[in-house]
Structure formats: C-alpha cells, structure tokens
C-alpha cells in the first residue's frame with residue numbers, strides 16, 4: 001500500500017507549482033489550481049462514494065491533505081457526519097493536549113506559539129492514542145484531517161493502516177491567508193465560522209474566486225473569538241514552513257528524469273504542451 005506516499009510525492013510536485021507559475025503565466029496559461037479543485041488519485045482504491053463500508057465490513061479510511069487554512073476541517077467534518085465515521089484532526093489533538101498540563105503540553109505550547117509545526121513523532125504519538133481510544137469505544141474507520149503532512153508521516157501511516165482515498169485541497173496563498181485571518185470560534189459552543197468574504201475578479205483568462213463567509217447563527221454571533229495562533233505573522237510563518245517542507249519532499253522524491261518529468265508536467269497541467277513540443281521537434 002504505497003498509494004499515500006505516491007500521492008504525497010505527486011502533491012509535492014503540485015504544491016511546487018508556484019515555482020514555475022511565473023514562467024508559465026507569460027505563455028498565457030493558467031495552471032495554479034484554485035479552490036474547489038479536488039484531485040482524486042487515479043491510483044487510489046476507491047470504494048463507490050457514499051458507500052460506508054467496504055467488502056470487509058469496515059468503515060471508510062480517508063485522509064485530507066492541503067495547506068493550513070484550505071478548509072480541510074470543514075469538508076472532513078461534514079463527511080464524517082454524513083458517513084458516521086470519526087473525524088480526526090491532528091490540530092484538535094494538539095489543542096486538546098495543549099489544554100492539559102504536563103511536560104508534553106509545555107513543549108507543544110512553545111512550538112505552537114511560534115507558529116512552528118509539531119514534529120512527526122509527537123503527531124504520530126497523539127494520533128495512535130486517539131485511534132486506540134476510539135477503537136476501544138467501538139469506532140471504525142476514520143477521516144484524517146491534517147495528517148499525513150509529510151512523506152515520512154505517510155510512510156509511518158502506511159505501516160499501521162490502509163488509507164482508501166486521499167483528497168488534496170488547494171487554494172491560492174493570498175486567499176489562504178485571508179481565510180485563516182477570518183477564522184472565528186464560538187467561545188460557547190465551539191462552532192467554527194469564517195467571516196472572510198473572498199471575491200477576486202478573474203483576469204487574463206484566469207477564473208475569479210468567490211468564497212462566501214461562513215457566518216455564525218445569531219446565538220453565536222456575539223461570542224466569537226479568534227484563535228491565538230491565527231495572527232497574520234503566525235499564519236504566514238505556518239504557510240512558509242508548509243511550503244518549504246512540501247518542496248523539500250518534492251526534491252527528496254525525485255525519481256530521475258524518466259519518472260519525474262511526466263509527473264511534473266502532469267502536476268502543472270502541461271501534458272498537452274509536452275506532446276505539442278515533441279511533435280514540433
């Protein structure tokens with residue numbers, strides 16, 4: 001089962017689009033994916049969507065990938081309710097641990113307050129504990145949110161379980177920042193909302209982006225708070241680290257020109273261009 005690390009390699013190439021975007025834009029092509037671009041891996045073993053259980057009778061085991069702020073939590077949470085499987089967000093696991101006391105909580109506080117990402121070891125540890133606790137309560141299946149974030153995490157995950165489907169959500173970086181800064185939580189019921197209204201006009205043949213705010217019901221409106229790590233400085237640092245890390249995964253996953261070149265072109269939506277050039281040559 002190497003689907004996940006293969007996809008992470010592919011998504012690493014996708015995420016490095018920004019490196020090439022400037023060159024390609026001059027040719028009048030739009031290649032950077034905007035929101036709503038759900039890329040389903042052709043290599044994933046898809047059970048029919050909407051089917052809760054596979055042939056062995058277990059529930060779906062899916063994972064959401066994507067930058068911080070891309071909306072993974074919202075989609076994962078809705079699917080989890082729809083399919084009756086637990087939604088396991090590594091961010092929530094970290095926050096739960098933070099609200100407890102002890103040496104791990106202290107260590108985490110230091111990392112999170114600086115906008116740094118928590119290490120693979122800590123994340124894997126928290127996740128294993130959560131899954132074990134769930135299984136003891138009779139839970140089956142999961143929708144992971146924010147994990148795996150690195151190729152290494154994907155490899156660790158593959159050793160312990162199967163993931164049937166990986167969904168990679170993408171969004172432009174300026175929009176990501178605005179969405180992160182618009183996040184609000186109801187201090188009473190814990191509901192997640194977003195007050196940012198994204199409305200970017202399309203230009204140079206590129207489609208515009210419109211994302212309505214996710215406003216709270218009346219009862220929550222006066223109780224909204226902002227997470228302490230959702231400041232512009234911290235969010236920018238999270239995105240910088242995320243991009244840096246994903247790019248370094250792309251480099252380490254390079255499988256030589258014969259394997260990597262077609263993958264790169266595919267990730268950049270340039271398959272057609274390569275064929276045209278080969279014909280012209």
Ligand SMILES: [Zn+2]
Pocket residue numbers: 186187188189190191219220223
């Ligand atoms: Zn509320």
